[in-house]
Amino acid sequence: MVHTWSSLISTLFLLLLCITGLPLxxxxxxxxLLGYDPKPEIAxxxxxxxxxxxxxxxxxxxxxxxxxxxxxxxxxEPNNIxxxxxxxxxxxxxxxxxxxxxxxxxxxxxxxxxxxxxxxLKLHVDMFAGQPGKLFLGAMGFLFLxxxxxxxxxxxxxxxxxxxxxxxxxxxxxxWFDWHNLLGxxxxxxxxxxxxxxxxxxxxxxMLGQWKANELxxxxxxxxxxxxxxxxxxxxxxxxxxxxxxxxxxxxxxxFPGTPFTSSHHFAVFMRGDTPLTSRLLKPVLLDGETGxxxxxxxxxxxxxxLLVSQPLHFGDYGGMPLKIIWALLDIMTxxxxxxxxxxxxxxxxxxxxHAMAGQPSLQPSx
Amino acid sequence: MTDTRKSRSSxxxxxxxxxxxxxxxxxxxxxxxxxxxxxxxxxxxxxxxGAPVALTAWFYARRRKSKA
Numbered sequence: 001m002v003h004t005w006s007s008l009i010s011t012l013f014l015l016l017l018c019i020t021g022l023p024l025x026x027x028x029x030x031x032x033l034l035g036y037d038p039k040p041e042i043a044x045x046x047x048x049x050x051x052x053x054x055x056x057x058x059x060x061x062x063x064x065x066x067x068x069x070x071x072x073x074x075x076x077e078p079n080n081i082x083x084x085x086x087x088x089x090x091x092x093x094x095x096x097x098x099x100x101x102x103x104x105x106x107x108x109x110x111x112x113x114x115x116x117x118x119x120x121l122k123l124h125v126d127m128f129a130g131q132p133g134k135l136f137l138g139a140m141g142f143l144f145l146x147x148x149x150x151x152x153x154x155x156x157x158x159x160x161x162x163x164x165x166x167x168x169x170x171x172x173x174x175x176w177f178d179w180h181n182l183l184g185x186x187x188x189x190x191x192x193x194x195x196x197x198x199x200x201x202x203x204x205x206x207m208l209g210q211w212k213a214n215e216l217x218x219x220x221x222x223x224x225x226x227x228x229x230x231x232x233x234x235x236x237x238x239x240x241x242x243x244x245x246x247x248x249x250x251x252x253x254x255x256f257p258g259t260p261f262t263s264s265h266h267f268a269v270f271m272r273g274d275t276p277l278t279s280r281l282l283k284p285v286l287l288d289g290e291t292g293x294x295x296x297x298x299x300x301x302x303x304x305x306x307l308l309v310s311q312p313l314h315f316g317d318y319g320g321m322p323l324k325i326i327w328a329l330l331d332i333m334t335x336x337x338x339x340x341x342x343x344x345x346x347x348x349x350x351x352x353x354x355h356a357m358a359g360q361p362s363l364q365p366s367x
Numbered sequence: 368m369t370d371t372r373k374s375r376s377s378x379x380x381x382x383x384x385x386x387x388x389x390x391x392x393x394x395x396x397x398x399x400x401x402x403x404x405x406x407x408x409x410x411x412x413x414x415x416x417g418a419p420v421a422l423t424a425w426f427y428a429r430r431r432k433s434k435a
Contacts, residue, residue, distance in 0.1 A: 275405060
């Protein structure tokens with residue numbers, strides 16, 4: 001009962017998530033192919049990096065009337081700098097414009113993201129329904145976790161007389177029943193991890209709000225009641241100070257004062273390490289928006305670290321192309337588990353309705 | 368259903384859950400290895416997470432062969 005209903009309610013949405021998730025595994029490759037992932041020019045020998053202030057000015061000139069929200073350094077393409085502009089610092093994330101700039105020439109390289117992959121992403125993340133849509137999909141993901149766990153319990157009575165990997169073809173129903181069990185059994189750990197990390201990701205905004213209300217509020221206490229900075233400090237100076245505070249780390253991105261990732265007075269420079277794990281564990285350095293001096297730097301709380309580490313485990317983007325291909329195959333196998341589960345339920349219902357039991361081998365738990 | 372003390376022929380705990388459990392442990396090890404160890408961890412993750420796919424293919428091939 002638990003298995004049937006937790007699966008049925010979440011089935012349609014899980015199919016949507018699995019199907020939209022499939023191309024998203026390769027979104028870097030697809031974006032590159034379609035021209036939504038601009039690449040910097042090959043750097044001339046001895047090329048000198050332009051000042052970040054210059055790149056910020058170029059970005060603002062490119063989108064007049066807008067303000068900068070974030071500047072991000074591409075992890076895989078160090079010469080790729082991505083500027084986020086929006087109508088105001090705390091503007092709607094969907095209204096942000098992302099453009100890439102070359103770190104050595106400050107030349108605009110083109111828009112980042114957008115295109116068909118953005119549609120898949122929106123369907124996958126919130127079905128174009130904003131935060132409620134996101135939390136709803138989180139709830140569906142949680143139901144799917146319940147379905148997986150209840151499936152483990154049911155696995156015993158249904159397969160105790162069968163050898164692991166049995167694939168019979170007595171009837172269509174039994175064939176799909178065996179595939180449901182086999183694919184469900186071999187993908188279970190992966191499915192649990194990808195589903196659980198997906199559910200954690202739906203809570204990202206909630207966790208960020210928690211951090212701002214507690215840890216961040218505590219860090220910026222001395223600034224309480226002060227008006228937002230009028231003239232922003234030099235970005236180069238600000239970044240220099242942040243690097244001195246975390247000398248063995250690199251800049252991941254800088255959040256401008258008033259954006260969701262920082263206070264209204266501070267630049268927040270998020271630093272990252274250089275291993276697959278430490279590159280996810282960001283460390284924020286808060287710097288005065290007017291002077292660029294360091295105000296405070298503290299590690300993120302455990303729940304935000306958990307969120308950051310859960311992301312690669314959901315995306316499958318941390319082990320090269322072979323891991324992405326395996327991710328896609330496991331995703332397809334999960335689609336078959338969900339599809340065959342739905343089929344088995346429909347067939348069972350039809351059989352109960354018609355009472356035409358004769359001659360059909362039944363799929364009852366064996367005692 | 369909770370009676371696990373039946374004879375071997377009607378299935379015991381290990382024959383039912385052993386295979387899936389081993390694959391599960393291997394999968395989790397693969398998921399973590401690429402995150403924690405560059406290089407070697409990456410190669411291990413391909414093998415460990417490729418195992419469920421390979422095993423499924425093997426079961427499928429075995430059935431086809433036994434039918435022929």
